[in-house]
Ligand SMILES: Nc1nc2c(ncn2[C@@H]2O[C@H](COP(=O)(O)OP(=O)(O)OP(=O)(O)O)[C@@H](O)[C@H]2O)c(=O)[nH]1
């Protein structure tokens with residue numbers, strides 16, 4: 804994986820998923836970091852989701868992702884990440900299998916006000932052996948837990964990084980992606996181009 808500094812060399816394209824429960828901030832995250840106008844597949848939240856998806860904490864949310872978000876970010880001259888934000892609503896989870904094809908790693912966004920919504924994504928990536936980290940999206944007014952408390956609540960293995968972020972801030976979200984790449988490099992260097 805040696806980088807020879809050759810500026811003519813094209814960066815390696817890596818596919819990364821941004822997953823997590825309903826309303827955890829996935830679309831916001833992809834929009835904050837993408838250097839291209841992100842592709843979104845948002846639909847207006849309808850009465851169908853009342854009683855299915857809790858809007859607690861994100862009462863102003865009016866839309867939801869029905870297929871995926873797509874964005875791109877160049878991390879450094881070596882890596883360009885193609886970001887695929889997954890849908891959070893349970894009835895669209897069938898998309899995840901398709902989206903994870905060829906994915907190198909994933910960010911599981913978690914909202915501490917409903918941490919249980921992150922279980923499905925954690926289980927999904929663990930069972931498919933896709934490297935991931937948990938990024939706690941710190942919503943205003945949410946209780947601030949210590950990373951160790953989150954690790955124990957989510958039953959995360961010790962090597963899985965937990966980072967805090969604000970999905971609205973480009974710098975914060977970019978730093979999550981850099982940590983993910985470092986984590987993947989540390990664990991599966993051979994999987995990186
Ligand atoms: N205060 C605060 N609000 C946020 C943050 N991230 C997202 N939001 C808001 O929370 C709501 C949910 O964000 P989305 O990005 O749509 O969440 P999502 O995970 O893509 O949702 P689904 O696709 O429906 O699962 C939006 O109204 C955002 O403006 C954050 O870090 N802090």
Ligand SMILES: [Mg+2]
Nearest residue numbers: 829830867868
């Ligand atoms: Mg979304």
